[in-house]
Amino acid sequence: MMIGRPASLRRYNKRAIVRALMRSAPASRADLAKQVGMSQVTAGKIVDELLAEGIVEEIDQPAPTGAGKLGRPGRMLRLSTSRAPFLAIQLGTSNTRLARAPIGSYSEDQWTVTFQTPDSASAWKRQLKEACRGVMSDEVVAALVSVPGVVDERAGRVLLAPNLRWLDSVNLIELVGEVIGRRTTLLQEIRALAYGQLAVDPPDGERLSDFLLVDFGDGLGAAAAVGGKVYVGPLALNGELGHTPVVGNRRRCGCGSVGCVETLVNRAGLLESFAAEVGRKDVTFADLAEHIDRYGVRRWLADALEHVATAIAAAANVMGIDRVIITGSLNELPASVMEHLSQAVINGCLWRRFGKMICHGAPRYRLAGLVAAGIDRIVMPVESWEV
């Protein structure tokens, strides 16, 4: 129930229109009014304001019609793609990537500049400044930064980045702000992926609103979406599935503990086990893929997948979620790996006895996720900061 001051009511209505366009563009003014439950007059006024602000743009396209009806050409609306007001930065363990992004772009990641992430804050700042030369312009209003580890997004600090140690001693918002000279917002990297899954157009037309996303890469992390929103816990810590211990695992983890499941299934962990299996040191991820192609999922790999499946199934059981989305490096391996993991996850989920439990691979939509968060926090902020 919105009983607010007119200004906050208008902001709320604007946000509702923008959200509707994120989900189903292009749309006509009439479609939008219907979708958000406003009168056509009210929706029309808001659309005019959004057009004037350059957040929305008009395109000529036949209006979608029901079966058998003739399409009538009309002015359709979508979020603006002609300007790119965001500078998206992915600060990754191995690489840092940059791209300019418009408000209305929701597709697979496409980064324009990449550099190797150095091992100190000062070197990173220097390289970021260099990389910005090719991508910055006056159009940019904000920097959206995806960061690994345990992130206090509100304070702009990284509390713990096991795979990138210098991060926990800097205020990243200030550091990026000094280079870019624009407003900067941080998003934990796995949460960015969950925002992305919510924002992109699903290939099968089924819009996802509830899922647990698990990302495999240099680390292992998770983020959940509930009711179409990325879940936010009371602590600056969530989705840390990778640091669940596995009984009998003696590997040392970057977080300081011993036995975390991440050490078995992240890139380094998989390569360590594979190297031991074949008795070679210099193995690559491509070698591992080829080995699996030839010999299938061997016992060591099956064990690792089953350990991580136990942690994933436990999270899904606790949250009451029937869909698990797997992104990242496991998708680079033969399909048999994902099949093995999916089956093990489903076997561990109680919901399979009452309904359909789904676990599948998907691309990473980090850039789309950063843009979606940028719209929420910078273009259309509401009074509650976290959404």
Ligand SMILES: [Zn+2]
């Ligand atoms: Zn750990």
